[in-house]
Amino acid sequence: MISGRVEVGTRALMAPMVGYNEAPLRRICRRFGSGLAVTEMIKPEKLLRGDPQVLRDLDFAENERPLGIQIAVREPEDMLPALDLIWPRGFDFVDLNMGCPLKKECNKGWGAALLRDPERVGRLVGATVAASPVPVTVKVRTSYELGERSAPDVVEAAVEAGAGLICVHGRTKMGWYREQNDLSAIAAVVERVAGRVPVVGNGDVVDLESALRMFRETRCDAVMIGRGAMGNPWLFERIDRYLNRGEVLEDPSLEDVRALYEEHMDGVVEIFGEKKGFAQVRRYAFYYFGRFGLGNEWRRQIAGTKSRAALGAVLDQVGSESS
Numbered sequence: 437m438i439s440g441r442v443e444v445g446t447r448a449l450m451a452p453m454v455g456y457n458e459a460p461l462r463r464i465c466r467r468f469g470s471g472l473a474v475t476e477m478i479k480p481e482k483l484l485r486g487d488p489q490v491l492r493d494l495d496f497a498e499n500e501r502p503l504g505i506q507i508a509v510r511e512p513e514d515m516l517p518a519l520d521l522i523w524p525r526g527f528d529f530v531d532l533n534m535g536c537p538l539k540k541e542c543n544k545g546w547g548a549a550l551l552r553d554p555e556r557v558g559r560l561v562g563a564t565v566a567a568s569p570v571p572v573t574v575k576v577r578t579s580y581e582l583g584e585r586s587a588p589d590v591v592e593a594a595v596e597a598g599a600g601l602i603c604v605h606g607r608t609k610m611g612w613y614r615e616q617n618d619l620s621a622i623a624a625v626v627e628r629v630a631g632r633v634p635v636v637g638n639g640d641v642v643d644l645e646s647a648l649r650m651f652r653e654t655r656c657d658a659v660m661i662g663r664g665a666m667g668n669p670w671l672f673e674r675i676d677r678y679l680n681r682g683e684v685l686e687d688p689s690l691e692d693v694r695a696l697y698e699e700h701m702d703g704v705v706e707i708f709g710e711k712k713g714f715a716q717v718r719r720y721a722f723y724y725f726g727r728f729g730l731g732n733e734w735r736r737q738i739a740g741t742k743s744r745a746a747l748g749a750v751l752d753q754v755g756s757e758s759s
């Protein structure tokens with residue numbers, strides 16, 4: 437699939453997620469069949485002041501490509517100087533976040549507040565496209581609140597201004613995760629821009645069945661997966677293999693899962709250091725091993741571990757319980 441000039445190898449894509457999308461996760465998702473990788477949302481002002489955590493998140497390896505950086509949208513005079521620092525780093529595309537529900541973004545008219553202002557969206561996308569040596573993509577929600585359905589107009593404005601790929605999360609800003617993901621609202625966006633740019637459907641894809649439902653009911657070109665791929669990057673390949681060859685892949689074994697978890701831990705520890713890296717990846721244990729029927733007692737034990745060795749000992753028990 438071609439999106440602008442971004443070559444996307446598969447039709448299942450990882451989602452940007454603050455606090456998760458560090459380089460090791462991006463690498464793993466790409467290797468397991470995500471058609472692209474993307475950073476978490478980066479604020480231009482943090483980039484401009486050289487925030488060390490942001491700079492760390494922007495380091496990448498070739499095997500993450502095609503790799504995009506997601507930017508919190510600002511007025512061009514504030515956003516473009518930050519993007520000037522980005523271009524030399526060699527990202528393959530830049531994604532503009534127009535769905536962030538956080539109050540401090542929306543109160544200033546950013547994030548999901550842009551869903552009420554298609555004219556402004558067109559202006560901001562146009563300014564970014566004009567300055568960008570790489571494709572510009574846009575991620576939206578369906579509207580600001582239920583009863584509105586602004587995504588088609590907003591997306592139309594973005595596409596007219598040169599956006600090369602659109603991703604739609606099927607919830608409103610006010611809905612957070614309480615509201616049902618609205619596939620018909622995603623379908624309305626697909627219908628509006630069909631044939632002009634690819635549209636990626638997002639929200640609640642957690643397995644092959646939910647992915648196929650997203651494709652069937654929205655006619656989207658690809659699905660984006662956030663929470664459902666946490667600890668389960670196998671899902672990308674599972675979806676892609678089924679779409680291409682009609683094959684249903686086996687679930688990974690406990691050994692596969694444990695090996696990948698250790699690899700993920702190694703990668704994060706290398707970047708964050710032992711203590712911080714451990715704390716970061718310990719929480720991933722719930723995602724990776726949840727499928728093996730981890731009960732409350734296991735969860736409590738894992739949450740209480742203070743070292744990698746202690747965590748390993750608890751995980752060894754997961755193995756013996758399920759074998």
Ligand SMILES: Cc1cc2nc3c(=O)[nH]c(=O)nc-3n(C[C@H](O)[C@H](O)[C@H](O)COP(=O)(O)O)c2cc1C
Binds near residue numbers: 453476533605641
């Ligand atoms: C912890 C967390 C962090 C997120 N951070 C971002 C972000 O940085 N940028 C963004 O566009 N969406 C962000 N999202 C939204 C996801 O990208 C995605 O749109 C949403 O979770 C729905 O997809 P899912 O049901 O597959 O998780 C975040 C979601 C979660 C749960």
